[in-house]
Amino acid sequence: MATGINTAGTKLEINTTASTYVQVKGFKDFSGLGGGSAAVIDTTDFDSAAKEKSMGLPDEGQVSINVIFLPKDVGQLAVRAARGTRAATKFRLTLSDGTKYDFTAFVLTFERTGSQDDVVQASANLEVTGAVTETAAV
Numbered sequence: 001m002a003t004g005i006n007t008a009g010t011k012l013e014i015n016t017t018a019s020t021y022v023q024v025k026g027f028k029d030f031s032g033l034g035g036g037s038a039a040v041i042d043t044t045d046f047d048s049a050a051k052e053k054s055m056g057l058p059d060e061g062q063v064s065i066n067v068i069f070l071p072k073d074v075g076q077l078a079v080r081a082a083r084g085t086r087a088a089t090k091f092r093l094t095l096s097d098g099t100k101y102d103f104t105a106f107v108l109t110f111e112r113t114g115s116q117d118d119v120v121q122a123s124a125n126l127e128v129t130g131a132v133t134e135t136a137a138v
Contacts, residue, residue, distance in 0.1 A: 009096035012065060014078045014089060021092055024075030026068035028121075030093065033101060034132065036061025060128035063091075063105065069112055069120040079124055083107035088129055098137030103128050 012030070013021035039056030070076055082089040086106065093101040105126035114120045 005095050005097045005099070007096065011094050012075075013092040013094070014075055014082070015091070016074075016078050021090075022075045022078060024065075024067060024079060025073040026070045026076065028066045028068060030063060030065050032061055032063045033093065034060070036128065058131075060103065060130070060132050062108070063093075063103070063126045063128060064123060065126065066121060066123045069122040076122070079107055080110050083110050083124075091126065095137070100135040101132055102135070103132040104130050 007029075010027070010030075012024045012027045014024055015021050036059040038058045041054045041056050043052045043054050044050075045052075067076060078089075088104050088106055090102065090104050093103075105128045108125040108127050110122060110124045112120055112122045
């Protein structure tokens with residue numbers, strides 16, 4: 001029987017200084033990691049019998065995150081600050097089995113939402129720049 005990686009214990013961290021990462025508390029879910037695509041380059045010439053193509057550089061796309069909004073959380077404050085400075089910022093996503101994904105991204109949005117009989121939540125879209133590095137669990 002196959003078992004998967006439990007999402008409980010997954011954490012998101014943001015780099016705040018050269019070597020310091022802080023956890024983004026209230027982290028509930030993520031999507032889009034590894035979901036980007038590459039450009040298709042047309043290499044067709046007059047000798048081609050059909051369209052010929054090659055693959056351009058991969059684009060890692062966007063990672064979307066959702067959190068319970070905690071206005072005093074150091075990690076969430078760092079995400080909001082990164083949006084304000086428009087700086088490329090390092091993030092680390094660690095799964096419960098220890099697998100790590102390190103990437104650099106621009107914080108495009110940090111939107112707060114609320115609904116009846118719930119807590120205030122927030123979502124952010126992170127535009128990945130460069131490659132995502134996966135470090136397998138040991």
